[in-house]
Amino acid sequence: MSQFWRRHRHWLAPTLFILPGALLFGIVIILASVQTIWVSFFDWDGVGPMQWVGLANYEQLAADPQFYTSLKNNVIWLVMFMLAPPLGLALALLLNQAIAGMKFLKSLFFVPLVLASVTVGVVFTWVYDPTFGLLSLIYGWFGATAPALLSDEHLVSFAVVIAALWPQIAFCLVLFLAGLNNLNEDLIGAGRVDGARGFAMLLHVVLPQLREVSFIALAVTVIGALRSFDMVAVMTSGGPFGSSTVLAYQMYEQSIFSYRFGYGAAIATVLFAIMAVFIAWYLRTLLRPEQETA
Amino acid sequence: MYPRPIPETARSARAAYIALVVAVLILWLLPLVTVMLTSLRSFEEVMAGNYWGWPKSFNFVENYTAVFKQTALARYFVNSLIITLPSVVGVLVLSTLTGYVLSRHRFPGNRLVFALFVGGNFLPAQIMMIPVRDLMVGVGLYDTYFALIIFHTAFQTGFATLFMRNFIAALPDELFQAARAEGASPWQTLWHVVVPLIRPALAALAILTFTFVWNDYFWAIVLTQSDAVKPVTAGLNNLRGEWTSAWNLVAAATIMVAIPPVAMFFMMQRHFIAGLTMGAVKG
Numbered sequence: 001m002s003q004f005w006r007r008h009r010h011w012l013a014p015t016l017f018i019l020p021g022a023l024l025f026g027i028v029i030i031l032a033s034v035q036t037i038w039v040s041f042f043d044w045d046g047v048g049p050m051q052w053v054g055l056a057n058y059e060q061l062a063a064d065p066q067f068y069t070s071l072k073n074n075v076i077w078l079v080m081f082m083l084a085p086p087l088g089l090a091l092a093l094l095l096n097q098a099i100a101g102m103k104f105l106k107s108l109f110f111v112p113l114v115l116a117s118v119t120v121g122v123v124f125t126w127v128y129d130p131t132f133g134l135l136s137l138i139y140g141w142f143g144a145t146a147p148a149l150l151s152d153e154h155l156v157s158f159a160v161v162i163a164a165l166w167p168q169i170a171f172c173l174v175l176f177l178a179g180l181n182n183l184n185e186d187l188i189g190a191g192r193v194d195g196a197r198g199f200a201m202l203l204h205v206v207l208p209q210l211r212e213v214s215f216i217a218l219a220v221t222v223i224g225a226l227r228s229f230d231m232v233a234v235m236t237s238g239g240p241f242g243s244s245t246v247l248a249y250q251m252y253e254q255s256i257f258s259y260r261f262g263y264g265a266a267i268a269t270v271l272f273a274i275m276a277v278f279i280a281w282y283l284r285t286l287l288r289p290e291q292e293t294a
Numbered sequence: 295m296y297p298r299p300i301p302e303t304a305r306s307a308r309a310a311y312i313a314l315v316v317a318v319l320i321l322w323l324l325p326l327v328t329v330m331l332t333s334l335r336s337f338e339e340v341m342a343g344n345y346w347g348w349p350k351s352f353n354f355v356e357n358y359t360a361v362f363k364q365t366a367l368a369r370y371f372v373n374s375l376i377i378t379l380p381s382v383v384g385v386l387v388l389s390t391l392t393g394y395v396l397s398r399h400r401f402p403g404n405r406l407v408f409a410l411f412v413g414g415n416f417l418p419a420q421i422m423m424i425p426v427r428d429l430m431v432g433v434g435l436y437d438t439y440f441a442l443i444i445f446h447t448a449f450q451t452g453f454a455t456l457f458m459r460n461f462i463a464a465l466p467d468e469l470f471q472a473a474r475a476e477g478a479s480p481w482q483t484l485w486h487v488v489v490p491l492i493r494p495a496l497a498a499l500a501i502l503t504f505t506f507v508w509n510d511y512f513w514a515i516v517l518t519q520s521d522a523v524k525p526v527t528a529g530l531n532n533l534r535g536e537w538t539s540a541w542n543l544v545a546a547a548t549i550m551v552a553i554p555p556v557a558m559f560f561m562m563q564r565h566f567i568a569g570l571t572m573g574a575v576k577g
Contacts, residue, residue, distance in 0.1 A: 010480065014395045014399045017391040017392070017395050017480070018392050018407075020388055021388035021391055021455065022392065024447065024448045024451065025411060025414060025452060025455075028429070028444065028445060028448035029417070029422060029452065031425070032422035032425035033417055033421045033422045033425075036424055039424055046424075091318075093296075094314075095315065096295065096296070096297060097297075097300055097311065098295070099308055105315055107559075108319055108323065109322060110559070110567075111323065111556060111559075112323075114505050114555040115326075115509070115556070116510075116511065116527050116552065117509065118511050118527045118528075118531055119552050122531075122534060122544070122548050126325075126328075126329065127325050132345045134324070134328065137346050171570075180296060185295075188296055192298075197298075205296075229418075229419065233512075247420075248420050251420045252423070252512075255423065264420075264423075264424065268418070268420040268424070271418050271420060272418060272421040275417070275418055283409055283412060283413055286412065287405070
């Protein structure tokens with residue numbers, strides 16, 4: 001036995017090492033995700049027997065106005081979230097000075113990033129409160145009445161996204177500050193000698209060096225926008241009248257509250273298909289440089 | 295450096311700059327600061343509608359003891375710790391193993407396994423919700439700590455594997471060649487060569503995983519039901535529904551939920567930033 005082990009440990013040991021993590025991740029994450037696609041072809045209340053219905057869930061989805069509301073809101077999230085990288089970069093440019101005390105001030109700017117989305121949701125629900133909220137206070141100074149953002153079906157999604165942008169901008173800020181710290185001093189110096197300054201310097205010398213960081217910021221922001229669930233659940237529960245649902249929330253609602261697990265699985269599959277495009281794009285870029293060196 | 299550093303001699307420019315940064319910071323954190331202030335207000339003040347002004351009286355002790363005595367927050371808090379700490383340990387152990395194998399051992403399918411770990415980490419939670427919930431119900435773990443511990447350990451292992459693999463791959467090759475020349479077994483190499491060198495990575499992963507798991511809301515509401523196991527994020531949302539008019543108490547609870555990750559962040563800021571940017575940038 002011990003001889004067998006000695007002879008084979010060069011591959012047996014690594015196999016044993018990787019097995020617990022790979023099995024756990026494979027079953028709980030990967031297999032479960034594949035299983036959802038399978039469930040989407042059934043009619044299922046979550047407890048009773050599953051009834052094969054083929055593509056019926058998807059056909060229903062295609063005719064469901066709520067689905068298009070969710071889809072539209074996902075697009076609003078995606079488009080508005082694109083503000084996070086440039087705003088994060090702007091903040092990073094403001095804060096990138098080595099002056100006593102800046103380290104501490106910078107870390108205070110990072111705080112929204114580590115807050116739970118529930119916390120952010122609760123905080124912004126108060127900001128938006130039409131009678132006591134900060135917003136109504138500000139409107140009051142100008143003698144105006146603040147709109148009830150979270151109960152206005154045309155404005156609600158924008159209000160939720162703005163709240164969600166807060167930690168997302170902080171995330172991009174962290175990334176860009178790290179990027180600015182890794183700039184090539186020689187190139188900056190050469191740029192200065194050539195008379196580049198201000199915006200021209202940013203555009204032609206700095207930004208090209210921030211390409212990698214910008215890509216990460218963009219990818220993380222896109223995926224974050226499509227994954228949005230917590231803020232919708234906490235701030236509006238998809239309301240008023242389902243006007244602020246996103247695919248992730250609609251899926252949850254249909255499965256947990258309406259016991260339509262097959263239908264929920266179909267929504268999840270659509271969301272997954274949309275995200276898979278971005279994940280594939282991200283993975284390809286992430287893994288490519290190594291393939292060249294390997 | 296870009297933008298051009300403000301020279302040390304330009305005292306007034308430096309002072310003006312700091313003043314500008316502080317002003318932006320106040321605006322940036324305004325929502326949070328006002329919640330902090332509200333957590334100190336008296337109940338009468340809240341009823342009178344003073345939510346955003348300077349508090350008339352400071353009721354730090356009253357409000358924060360009230361929140362622990364009159365609500366289930368203390369329970370939720372303990373639950374969150376019971377869920378988060380084992381998950382962090384589990385993730386560190388599993389990802390050290392997977393990261394080591396994926397970075398230092400060539401085998402067919404290595405890239406595919408790695409891609410699955412990384413890709414799975416970006417999946418939306420909803421795509422695995424139904425089977426995971428079903429699985430936990432099936433094995434009798436639904437609405438227990440274990441359901442959340444197992445799920446978080448599994449899910450965070452994806453990101454942690456990406457992180458560990460890249461960190462271990464960047465260690466000098468000579469160390470591993472020397473270990474091989476000495477006839478060290480894979481286990482000895484892992485224990486005597488890898489583990490001592492990855493302490494900074496472990497620290498970074500610990501703080502990141504802690505924050506991710508502590509802040510989770512979705513799985514908290516999908517996999518738990520009773521107050522006895524519910525973590526703080528789900529608990530806070532319940533409190534908000536039950537205590538609608540006691541803004542000062544809900545504010546105090548909100549601050550309490552935020553304190554552990556924020557405190558961890560300030561204690562281990564360097565590791566946190568390094569982890570976040572390396573996990574993201576060094577890919």
